[in-house]
Amino acid sequence: MQDHIRYDILAQEALRGVIRKVLSEVAATGTLPGEHHFFITFLTNAPGVRISPYLKEKYTEQMTIVIQHQFWDLKVTDTYFEIGLSFSDKPEKLHIPFAAIRGFYDPSVNFELEFDTMMADNEDLPAETVGLAEPEEETVEPDADAEADDTAATAEAEPNSADSEDEDDKSGADVVSLDAFRKKN
Numbered sequence: 001m002q003d004h005i006r007y008d009i010l011a012q013e014a015l016r017g018v019i020r021k022v023l024s025e026v027a028a029t030g031t032l033p034g035e036h037h038f039f040i041t042f043l044t045n046a047p048g049v050r051i052s053p054y055l056k057e058k059y060t061e062q063m064t065i066v067i068q069h070q071f072w073d074l075k076v077t078d079t080y081f082e083i084g085l086s087f088s089d090k091p092e093k094l095h096i097p098f099a100a101i102r103g104f105y106d107p108s109v110n111f112e113l114e115f116d117t118m119m120a121d122n123e124d125l126p127a128e129t130v131g132l133a134e135p136e137e138e139t140v141e142p143d144a145d146a147e148a149d150d151t152a153a154t155a156e157a158e159p160n161s162a163d164s165e166d167e168d169d170k171s172g173a174d175v176v177s178l179d180a181f182r183k184k185n
Helices: 007-029 053-058 162-174
Strands: 038-043 063-068 072-076 081-086 090-097 101-106 111-119 126-130
Touching: 007 081, 007 101, 007 111, 038 090, 053 090, 063 081
Parallel strands: none
Antiparallel strands: 038 063, 038 101, 072 081, 081 090, 101 111, 111 126
């Protein structure tokens, strides 16, 4: 029997709604509450993504941004968010549709959502799953010269010691998986 309702897509949209709600609250207050900060991974080639040619060339498939201390012009709509961040002391404006997001991680509370886009069997529509796969992208770390900056110009192979602790803690993160509920053909 074919799922005409497409519960998998509805569930993915609901999970992206969590990210939308969190970013909307940050946009309303202009700051992140407590120690919260976010790592957001998105596909740079996804429809609707707008980033500078410099960033597009550097991150040809996907990119992870860190939203922590310094960001500006955060705007959140039903379908996308825009944010100003600094990369190598150069201000950039990013336009990211929620559908382009592959992962969201808040290390302060060890909360993680990962979206893995793949083609469904015998269908032209993309089907998305949430899983525990390790991201393959380079993480954009904070500028060393910027005062408490939230993004960076370069991706580093070796994260700093605080980030290493966060990565070690990720193994116990609350990750939502829908694979068990998917109909297998």
